[in-house]
Amino acid sequence: KVQWSDGLYRIYGLQPQEFEATLEAFLDRVVPDDRGQVHRTIQNALHDRGTFVSLERIIHTSGKVLVLESRGQVLVDDGGRPAKLVGVCRDVTEQHQHELTNAWQIAGFKLLAASAAKSLVSHDDQQWTSLFRAIANHLGCDGFTNYQLVDGTLHLVSIFGFDAETIAKLQRLALGEQMCGVCAARREFLYVPSDRLGDYPEGAALWKMGVRLFVGVPLIADNRLLGTLSFVSRSRTSLNESEREFVQAVGQLVAAAQAQKYYEMAIADSERRFRAIVENTADALILYDADGRVVDVNQQACDTLGYQRRELLEMHEQDMLTLSPYGCGSNVDAAVPTAPRLLEGSGRRRDGTDFPVEVRTNVIDYFGRSVTLAVVRDTSQRVEVERQKRMLEDQLRHSQKMEAVGRLAGGVAHDFNNLLTVINMYAELVRMSINQGTPDAESIDEIQDTVERAKGLTSQLLMFGRKSLNRQQPLDVNAVVERSERLLRRLIGEDIRLATNLSPNLSNVLADASHLDQVIVNLAVNARDAMPKGGQLHLETAQVHLSEVDATVLDVPPGEYVELSVADTGCGMDQEVCSKVFEPFFTTKQVGKGTGLGLSVAYGVVRDAGGAISVDSVPNVGSRFRILLPMTKQPVERCHEVAVLAAAAGNERILLVEDERIVREATSAALRLHGFDVSEASSAADAKQIVVDNDGEFALLLTDLVMPETSGFDLANDIRRHYPQIKILCISGYSEIVARDQCASYPFLLKPFTTQVLVDKVREVLDYRGLEDQGYDRIE
Structure with missing residues (x-):
């Protein structure tokens, strides 16, 4: 027989009349998993005739499970046989829950302490995966995901508990996509038990996979979102408050550890990049203390100065740098400002050679020491470029x-x-x-x-000004020099020895033969006058290639050139004279000994041929003139003479076009004196009108080339188009048009000319037959 107190009935939620207190009825109210243990405890107490303590879970009439603590003692009769079992029961449900929670938390943090010790100091993702699996097991979850935020997108770092197809779909998520994306977008702890999964559109996908619980925590450090960590369960439907707090604590711990990991990686990467910059910079970096002793250098400093690193670390900055206005070592002197400075001077290499440098200095902290950082730049190339720039500007x-x-x-x-x-x-x-x-x-x-x-x-003035008539043709420079030798020997006299060194297989050049002869003669005469007591004149030819730099200095295109050098052993010239030697009328000779046009003519002829001429001279040693003419693949032409019949007079009708009145009147008078019928025009427009008025009844158009508004060349072309039977003769004192051979189709007469030369040329053109339909070949 069992007797319960009113208090025990209240604990069970029963009324005395509703429950027959028997041992079997009591055991029916115990949670099935605990019945065996309770029954054994009672039996053991009866057997031992002693006391007992039991902790059992019972089912309240409301269905709620309570935890009771039972304490009792067995009473025996006079014969020592168990007669009665008395005791008390106490509801310890809340206390027991606290104890379980504490035990669970202690177990969880022991787990973190044991597993996280390696993970928190490791950059190995596998260590983190092991930790997250252990936490999932502790929570009773069967899956987790860990994402890292990169450029605004969540990248999957580790995952467990999902099939391969799902894992492939979860590799990258946008913020707000899937439950993990929602957690990241909100930047807040997201707890979704089974009864709330339907509240989220993203929860439907998890429900289809059998997931009944989702809990996610954003990984945030220094207000920066690093990623997310989430756990899912297919068996559990909820977490208690303690478990939720544990997940949040894990998230904070992981975020702090991963932030530290990222910081360490960023610092290491920054150090690598800094070292790479230092070691790969084109400038030499030298650090030295207040006494000027070198404390560190980069590889470029070793390469620039020619020393090993260990050797430089034993040196003083003044052993390698000489700077103005004062030495760099004084930069760290308290009496001198420590602001950044720019200094210039020279560096000294291991082999003793000096080179120009530009040095920027600044005082920095170097592992707790105040040192000077000198950024040393070798300015040799810049100095050379500036020198060439000045030379090009002068040129x-x-x-x-x-x-x-x-x-x-x-x-x-x-x-x-x-x-x-x-x-x-x-x-x-x-x-x-x-x-x-x-x-x-x-x-x-x-x-x-x-x-x-x-x-x-x-x-000569026209040749210098490159305005003279210039018939360029393929020439063999060696042949020109050989042809000039006899004349040169007569010009320079017996006390000057003439020597030639002509390179075989020389390419041809395009130049005017008579003008090139004039250049050689002018240079030879100039050399003769520089050697009044005799000496040697040396002519040499060679084929050379001009690089971009050399060609720029000489103001010609780069490429292949034929070189003709004329050197003497005369008195030479200083730099000032050399800079003016090609100017017209400049001469160092006595009055009456020269016009000052010889070298000017040479300059004009060579430039007109697309070449360059330069001079190198040393006083009391001699001078060397260097002529460079661009090569051509055109072969040297054989000379063909055209025989024409010249007469002294005529009666043909001539239209004379000349804008200079006195020239027009003199020319007209000379032609009329020799029987020609001359009409005069002062401009191209007048000439065209006269031709039209006379129905083109003229045998010859005699026109000046240089006239205002319309040139003689354009006038001749227009007349020939409309009146092809009219022949053309051009005259001019000079013309760039003629120099460029644009009038090669018309005969030409150069001013000044005599009456006889004029009449002979007119007769020659009038009597010439052939090529009327195509124009004329030039008749010299």
């Missing part, structure tokens, strides 16, 4: 000056030729009316001789 200024002087000289020569033409033709007309042998005839002859000398002067 440009010289070229511009020579071009300007050439234009001036050409313009003066053109106007002067017009005047000489008039003087010469009127002198001839006067001479024809005076008897031979009279004083007046001798005066006229003197005038004509002076005109001839002036003509030679203007010819």
Whole structure:
């Protein structure tokens, strides 16, 4: 028989009349898993006739499970047989739950302490995977995911408890995608038991996979989202408060550890990049203390100075650097400001050679020491570039000056030729009316001789200004030199020895043969005058290649060139004279010994051929002129002479076009004197109108090339298109058009000319037959 107190009935939630207190009825109220243990405890107490203590779970009438603590004692009769069992029961459900929770938490943190010790200091993802699996087991979960946030996207780092197909789909998630993405987007702890999975659209996918519980925690450190850690269960449907707090604590611990991991990796990466920059910089880096002793260097410093690292660490900064205005070692002196400075000076290599440097210094902290960081830059290349730049600037200024002087000289020569033409033709007309042998005839002859000398002067000016008529053709420079040797020997005299060294298999060049002869003669005469007591004149040819740099200095395109050098052992020239030697009328000779145009003509001829000429000279040693002409693959042409019949007079009708009145009148008078019917025009427009008015009844168009508005060349082309039977003869003192051979289809006569030369040329053109439909070949 069992008797219960009213308090025990209340614990069970029963009324005395509702429950018959028997041992069997009591055991039926015990949770089935605990019944065997309770029954054994009672039996053992009866057997031992002693006390007992039992902890059992019973089922309350509400269905709630309670934990009771039972304490009792067995009473015996006079015979020592068990007669009664008395005791008390106490509801310890809340206390027991606290004890279980504490035990679970202690077990969890022991787990963290044991497993996380390796994971928190490891960068191995496998260590973290092992830890997360252990935590999942402790929570009663059967899966987890760990994501890392990279560039705004969640990247899967480790996962457990999912099939391969699911894992493939979860590799990358956007913020807000899937439950992990929602946790990351909200940046808050996300606990979703089974009865709330339906509240989330993303929860449907988990439910289909059998998941009934999701708990996720964002990994945040220093307010920076690093990723997420989440656990799922297919058997458990919820977590208690203690378990939820444990998951959050795990998340904080993992976030802090991973942040430390990222910081360490970032620092290590920064150190690697810094060291890579230091070691790969083009500048030498030298650190030295207040006494100037070197404490560290980079590899570039070793390469620049030629020392091993260990050798530099035993040296003083002044052993390798000499800087102005004062030594770098004083940078760390308290009396000197420690602000960054820029210094210039020289460095000294191991072999003793010095080189220019630019040094930037700054005082920095180096492992607790105040040291100077010197960034040493070898400026050898910059100094050389600046030197070449100055040289190129000088060359440009010289070229511009020579071009300007050439234009001036050409313009003066053109106007002067017009005047000489008039003087010469009127002198001839006067001479024809005076008897031979009279004083007046001798005066006229003197005038004509002076005109001839002036003509030679203007010819040289035109060649310098590159405005002269230039017939470029393929030439063999060796042949030109050989052809000139006999003349040169007569020019330089017997006390100067002439030597030549001609390179075989030399390429041809494009140049005017007579002009190149003139260049060689001019240089030889200049060399002769530099050797009044005799010496040696040496002519040499070679084929050379000009690099981009060398070609830029000489103001010509890079490529293959034929070189002709003319060297002497004369008095030489200083640098100032060399810089002016090609200027017209510049001479160091005595008055009356030269015009100062010889080297100017050489300069103009060579430049006109697309080449370059330079001079190297040392006072009292000699000079060497170097001519470079671009090579050509065109073969040397054989000379063909065209025989034409020249007559002294005629009666054909000629249209004369000349904008200079005095030249036009003198030319017209000379032609009329020899029987020609001459019509005059002062411009191209007048000429066209005269031709139209006369229905093209002219045998010859005699036109100046340089005229305002429309050139003689354009006028000739227009006349030939409409009146192909009219023949053309061009005249000019100079013309860039002629120099460029744009008038090669028309005969040309260079001013100044005599009346006889003019009449002969007119007759020659009028009588020439052939190629009328295509134009004329030039007749010299």
